[in-house]
Amino acid sequence: MKEAQGHNKNKKFGMVIDLDKCTGCGACMVACMAENNVPFREDESDKQLGTAWMRVYKMTNGKPFPETEVCYIPRPCMHCEGHGGHSPCVSVCPATATDYDNHTGIVSQIYTRCFGCRYCMAACPYHARVFNWWDPVWPADMEKMLNPDVSVRMRGVVEKCSFCYHRYQRAMEKAYYEERQEIEEDEYQTSCTQACPAGAIAFGDLNNPDHAVHQLVKPDNRHGGRPKNPHAFRLLERLGTNPKVYYLSSREWVIRAGDNYVKNEKTGAGGH
Amino acid sequence: MSTQDDQTHAVSEQETEGPAAPIILFFIIGFAASLVLGWGIFPKLLYSQKHQPINFNHALHVEEVDDGCESCHYFREDGSFSGIPNLESCMECHEDVIGVSEEEEKFVAEFVVPEREVSWLVYSRQPDCVYFSHAPHVIAGKMACVECHGHIGESDHARVYEENRFTGYSRDIWGKNIAGLAKHPWERMKMDDCSKCHVRENVNQGSVQTQKGGCFVCHK
Ligand code: SF4
Ligand code: SF4
Numbered sequence: 001m002k003e004a005q006g007h008n009k010n011k012k013f014g015m016v017i018d019l020d021k022c023t024g025c026g027a028c029m030v031a032c033m034a035e036n037n038v039p040f041r042e043d044e045s046d047k048q049l050g051t052a053w054m055r056v057y058k059m060t061n062g063k064p065f066p067e068t069e070v071c072y073i074p075r076p077c078m079h080c081e082g083h084g085g086h087s088p089c090v091s092v093c094p095a096t097a098t099d100y101d102n103h104t105g106i107v108s109q110i111y112t113r114c115f116g117c118r119y120c121m122a123a124c125p126y127h128a129r130v131f132n133w134w135d136p137v138w139p140a141d142m143e144k145m146l147n148p149d150v151s152v153r154m155r156g157v158v159e160k161c162s163f164c165y166h167r168y169q170r171a172m173e174k175a176y177y178e179e180r181q182e183i184e185e186d187e188y189q190t191s192c193t194q195a196c197p198a199g200a201i202a203f204g205d206l207n208n209p210d211h212a213v214h215q216l217v218k219p220d221n222r223h224g225g226r227p228k229n230p231h232a233f234r235l236l237e238r239l240g241t242n243p244k245v246y247y248l249s250s251r252e253w254v255i256r257a258g259d260n261y262v263k264n265e266k267t268g269a270g271g272h
Numbered sequence: 273m274s275t276q277d278d279q280t281h282a283v284s285e286q287e288t289e290g291p292a293a294p295i296i297l298f299f300i301i302g303f304a305a306s307l308v309l310g311w312g313i314f315p316k317l318l319y320s321q322k323h324q325p326i327n328f329n330h331a332l333h334v335e336e337v338d339d340g341c342e343s344c345h346y347f348r349e350d351g352s353f354s355g356i357p358n359l360e361s362c363m364e365c366h367e368d369v370i371g372v373s374e375e376e377e378k379f380v381a382e383f384v385v386p387e388r389e390v391s392w393l394v395y396s397r398q399p400d401c402v403y404f405s406h407a408p409h410v411i412a413g414k415m416a417c418v419e420c421h422g423h424i425g426e427s428d429h430a431r432v433y434e435e436n437r438f439t440g441y442s443r444d445i446w447g448k449n450i451a452g453l454a455k456h457p458w459e460r461m462k463m464d465d466c467s468k469c470h471v472r473e474n475v476n477q478g479s480v481q482t483q484k485g486g487c488f489v490c491h492k
Binding site for chain 2: 010084085086090093096099100101102103104106108110111112113149150151152162165166169170172173174175176177178179181
């Protein structure tokens with residue numbers, strides 16, 4: 001693999017979501033849709049046809065009252081690194097419409113290149129990808145409110161969370177203007193991170209020890225990014241998708257829900 | 273098949289020049305016709321011709337301003353590029369007619385007085401899915417305007433804007449040459465042109481799929 005720009009250490013943008021803080025309000029979903037020109041329909045009740053990039057799921061521990069506990073779990077695209085950037089979706093795309101960038105760790109999706117075969121949707125273990133069954137229709141004046149930094153999609157293509165990549169482009173643009181090569185942690189934050197009223201979402205460069213995300217989970221890059229923090233976990237960790245979205249929880253049943261464990265198996269949070 | 277038959281026939285009758293000649297002639301006429309159609313008529317049908325609202329004279333302006341191109345095409349403080357100036361910028365000088373040209377008179381009467389933005393046709397406007405930023409090229413990469421835009425600063429009139437009837441894109445994107453050939457960067461602005469330079473300069477070559485530039489470097 002070519003490692004261009006030797007002076008520039010590769011970044012690995014990632015997200016840490018504290019499930020003890022998430023209240024399930026859905027502000028992240030709304031902020032994401034508004035920021036990324038995500039289309040919606042008048043009747044959004046059929047979730048299988050919805051196009052939300054960020055979705056909040058509800059889980060319970062399955063116990064009867066009074067032991068019932070609820071946990072909400074927001075799910076963006078995990079920007080899986082797999083081994084050497086071979087994310088499940090990137091590996092299957094016959095059109096090179098989705099790609100892994102070694103410099104940022106972001107899985108890109110190019111709508112004009114996608115021809116809608118939906119292999120990637122089948123490959124993604126997290127249901128992070130959605131298909132546009134219709135051309136987007138925005139109510140009356142909403143078209144004027146679209147974000148010019150994000151291109152709109154047409155029917156017949158797949159879309160997914162981009163970690164608000166256009167915000168990175170914007171931040172880099174300003175950095176170049178000020179003759180810098182690097183950006184600060186707060187210069188590139190995703191829309192959902194900023195919208196969360198509970199402050200449950202942290203975003204930054206997992207490779208940078210100064211960034212909150214690194215300090216929260218202490219990712220172990222030699223072991224596929226597994227978290228060293230015992231309260232941190234990733235969804236379906238053992239699939240080897242090497243996701244860049246980490247979850248935090250102090251509750252054992254929540255951590256167990258993150259992967260398929262047999263009955264008496266230890267969760268071994270932190271992968272030890 | 274019939275060609276072969278004819279040829280055998282011709283050889284057997286010792287008439288090599290006979291029926292073969294019209295066939296070659298037909299071929300040449302057909303070939304010429306398709307060339308004329310493809311290289312001459314098709315581009316004319318494909319592109320509609322539009323004229324700028326004001327016949328802008330770059331050469332004249334460059335002479336008058338202090339800062340060269342940057343006098344009107346400047347960076348904003350957030351690093352974004354102003355591109356084509358808005359009416360306000362023009363009005364810094366042209367609140368009233370200051371010269372003798374008819375175009376300026378028209379400009380003041382039609383746009384300055386009613387305070388109407390000029391609907392310039394942007395030769396270099398890229399499709400919606402393309403991300404381009406001037407800052408990394410001009411500031412970090414230290415490229416001069418002329419390296420990509422050519423000698424536009426020396427032109428004394430606005431050339432015709434050709435719009436692709438199907439896509440609505442400017443002809444400058446595909447390039448003047450219908451075969452897509454170009455010698456200079458300002459003759460064509462397709463993805464391969466971005467990529468060519470990025471590969472050469474080794475910028476952002478982080479893609480796992482292509483081993484070249486990451487898609488999000490130039491897409492949004
Ligand atoms: S979460 Fe799904 S869409 Fe995102 S990188 Fe992983 S496999 Fe691809
Ligand atoms: S639907 Fe589009 S992005 Fe997904 S695999 Fe097919 S071409 Fe690639």
